[in-house]
Amino acid sequence: MKKKLLFIIPSLSAGGAERSLINLLAILDFKKYEVDLFMFNHEGLFMELIPEDVHVLPLPESYNRFVMPIRYSVSKFLMDKKAVLAYNRIMFSYKNKVSNNVSIGEQKSWKYMASAIEKMNKKYDAAIAFLEKTSIYFCAEKVDAVKKIGWVHNDYDKLGMDPFFDLNYFEKLDHIVTVSEECGHILKRRFPNQDKKIEVIHNIVSPKVIKQLSEKGTHDVFGRRGKETVILSIGRLHTQKGFELAVEACSLLKDMGIQFQWNIIGEGEERQRLTELIKAAGLQQYVRLLGLKSNPYPYVKQADIYAQTSRFEGKSIAIDEAKILNKPILITNFSTAKDQIVDGVEGLIVEMNAEAVALGISELIHNQRISKQMCEHLSQLQLGTEEEINKLYSLLG
Known part of the structure; x- marks a missing residue:
């Protein structure tokens, strides 16, 4: 029986991590694996390159409404008597706006976005968050999987994130993958109690x-x-x-x-x-x-x-x-x-x-x-x- 895999990435717009995922999926053994793909945005340069064996999951309706322009989103939630979601939508925008660092803003605003996403019903043999930050947070909190893997595609110390925030999510992962030996050393220095989980898998190029x-x-x-x-x-x-x-x-x-x-x-x-x-x-x-x-x-x-x-x-x-x-x-x-x-x-x-x-x-x-x-x-x-x-x-x- 095929193992059930879930890959998570924000989108397939142009970028090294996005291209790397497309390359990985292109050579994945679909005779052994049944693959779902969750993205927070279904637009992007590489969408047309997704292998036909990959099932792209639809976005939850509440999330679609959450990411609409703030005035429309809040008014719709209030009309539906979902005051908590309306408040969270306002706080999501506020946290991103007042943060002087994009990465910190993404971290602090995650809990507000998360309120618009229900936990996935399907159970997976493995869930792979293919990019740092939101993909990993989603994998840790919203997915039921036997194994959870998070990918970090950059020098962690240069991303400007709060490592104490990430530690809470890294502890919920079975493996933390990064893309070079130096990136691996950086992660081990930053998260010494997670060092046994850290693996290096180089980007796949053909x-x-x-x-x-x-x-x-x-x-x-x-x-x-x-x-x-x-x-x-x-x-x-x-x-x-x-x-x-x-x-x-x-x-x-x-x-x-x-x-x-x-x-x-x-x-x-x-x-x-x-x-x-x-x-x-x-x-x-x-x-x-x-x-x-x-x-x-x-x-x-x-x-x-x-x-x-x-x-x-x-x-x-x-x-x-x-x-x-x-x-x-x-x-x-x-x-x-x-x-x-x-x-x-x-x-x-x-x-x-x-x-x-x-x-x-x-x-x-x-x-x-x-x-x-x-x-x-x-x-x-x-x-x-x-x-x-x-x-x-x-x-x-």
């Missing part, structure tokens, strides 16, 4: 699939002008990704007289600010915000350099994919950078400032011998991580 998808863009996706170097970054437009460093570095590259274009694939709350920075620096012809791309791989294949200017990462799936497509890589020296590339061999790790980023890019452009050696080295590596799913199977028992 070279075969990535290479096939990269061939789908046969035209020049960048509209390259003359001999300019094409730089590419992929990530949510969020302060975590440090894209303002890229904009500042572009000003320096322009002053050096380098011909280039820097393209950024992604969307997010920083779009307006980045657009204003680009305009103020007169870089409209050099920096392009391309928005979301369901298939970014033709862009990676056709780029000359892949760059990641992040402040922190868990294990960036975009960097792994750039390695598979044999691109010279530049990344900033975030805490898990050495888990991602070998400095000077697979790419360059530079300090987290615009000057270092610009000098690193200049080095990759002007020293073609080093760039070529990096590409050739990457082409010889076995970079697929499909076997990582066996670690999950082991946890499932």
